[in-house]
Amino acid sequence: MDDLQPGARTLFTLGPVAIADSIVYTWLIMAAFWIGSWAVSRGLRQMPGPVQVVFEGIVGACENAVRELLPRDYLRVTPFVLSLWLYLGVANLLSLIPGFETPTRDLSVTSALAVLVYFSVHWFGIRSQGWRAYLKHYLSPNPILLPFHLLSEITRTVALAVRLFGNMMSMDMIALLLLLIAGLFVPVPILMLHIVEGLVQAYIFGTLALIYIASGIQSQLSEPEQENGSS
Amino acid sequence: MGFNPWTFLLEVINFLILVWILGRFLYRPVAAVIEERRRAIASSLNEAAAQVARSEALERQYAERLSAWEQEKRLAREQWLADLNVEKTRLMDAFRQGLEAERQQADILAQRRLSAQQSDLEQQSLELGGRFAARLLERVAGPELEARLLDLFIDDLSQVPEERWEAVTAQGGDGGGRARLMSAFPLGEQQRADLQQALSAQLGHPVACDFITDPGLIAGLRFELGPLLLHANLHDELEFFRLAE
Known part of the structure; x- marks a missing residue:
């Protein structure tokens, strides 16, 4: 019944640091991406093979999505958004492999990702226009709206973390409960739904992160630039 | 379901490392390949467009040259x-x-x-x-015709130019020579006498004549005295007529 406990489990400790299973899964995913990326980048050719075509399709689709929103800063933002999509897509589907758990069922993991998105919005905004111009938008159109700006950023960050955690944790719980109650084959449709749900949640999380970053960068643009087609 | 700060912190570090890994080993190389291919395609398209432009220019040049050739x-x-x-x-x-x-x-x-x-x-x-x-x-032809021709001969003697008679006289025909008088028919004595008389009257002295009969004359006379030759016969007249042309 220990599997029925939501959240992560501590696998071992390194001194005062408790290493949860979600961290280990994350390391596995990182290792897989590292090896895969290294293998792909070694064999890149102008006439691509099937594997290169798949990776070029993924990278190209991500880059185009970012470029549509940030035609000026897409080179800087694309690695971050690409990492979110790829990591969350693989992490959300990891529980389909027997013996593995999805790291995003851990609120600490989704919170870490949401906080990274929160700071990335400020990071890219400040790098794009500087401190003054970026912080100025908190006082526009009226300084009275400053608390609402801050509250909005906190709530959307929390929403990011809780949405992903809640969906993935609930899907895992439902699949596990159905497996325990109904038998081996009944959860299969639920697992198929799990695939869709995992990919959709990854897409939503990355898209929201991209939108937040784009809004943070575009909010720094001057009014003439906005009028000249910064939409 | 609890929040673990160590997990939070490690996840932040892990994800930042993952961003670096994917950016370094996936995005940059793949984007570089895509960009290089895009540039190669753009270069090929530009080259193709340039070749098309060159071919069109050559086509226009060929058409102009062809038109000039036609002209x-x-x-x-x-x-x-x-x-x-x-x-x-x-x-x-x-x-x-x-x-x-x-x-x-x-x-x-x-x-x-x-x-x-x-x-x-x-x-x-x-x-x-x-x-x-x-x-x-x-x-x-006959003696009558010859008599008539003899009369004509005697009558025409006066019409012979004087210089011809003088030529006869100058060559010694004045009595020393003898005249030859040929006739187709023999002349009678009276005829011979009339003839000698007429010749003597014309020359101013008597003339001795040899009378010769020549039937080839058909009718009439032929008189020869030195360089003087007179015809009054049909044969000579016909011959003269034949040779007139």
Whole structure:
């Protein structure tokens, strides 16, 4: 019944640091991406093979999505958004492999990702226009709206973390409960739904992160630039 | 379901490392390959567009050259036709002139041939006429005709120019020579006397005559005295008539 406990489990400790299973899964995913990326980048050719075509399709689709929103800063933002999509897509589907758990069922993991998105919005905004111009938008159109700006950023960050955690944790719980109650084959449709749900949640999380970053960068643009087609 | 700060912190570090890994080993190389391919495609498209432009320019140049060739060919053909017409006109004129010369030469030859034929015919006619007249006169000739011719001879002696008589006198015909008087028929004594009298009157002195009969004269006389030769016979007249042409 220990599997029925939501959240992560501590696998071992390194001194005062408790290493949860979600961290280990994350390391596995990182290792897989590292090896895969290294293998792909070694064999890149102008006439691509099937594997290169798949990776070029993924990278190209991500880059185009970012470029549509940030035609000026897409080179800087694309690695971050690409990492979110790829990591969350693989992490959300990891529980389909027997013996593995999805790291995003851990609120600490989704919170870490949401906080990274929160700071990335400020990071890219400040790098794009500087401190003054970026912080100025908190006082526009009226300084009275400053608390609402801050509250909005906190709530959307929390929403990011809780949405992903809640969906993935609930899907895992439902699949596990159905497996325990109904038998081996009944959860299969639920697992198929799990695939869709995992990919959709990854897409939503990355898209929201991209939108937040784009809004943070575009909010720094001057009014003439906005009028000249910064939409 | 609890929040673990160590997990939070490690996840932040892990994800930042993952961003670096994917950016370093996936995004940059793949994006570079895509960009390089995009540039190669753009270069190929530009090169293709340049080649298309060059081919279009060559096509236009070829069309212009072809048009110029057509124009040059048309002008050359017109010039050739004009030269051909000039040469044709020249040759036709030369041919007409040659033909006219040939025709004129042929006309001259025909006229000459006609004249020769006419002359031959005239000659033949004269010969026929002469032979006809000779035969006719041979049949009608006789002493009477000869007497008549003798009378005409005596009458015509006065019409002989003086210089001819003087030439006879200058060559010694004044009594020293003898005259020969040939007749187709023998002359009677009276006729001979009349004749000698007329000659003596004309010369101013007596003339001795040898009277010779020559039937070839048909009728009439032939008188010879030195360089003087007088005819009054049909044979000589007919011969003279035949040879008149």
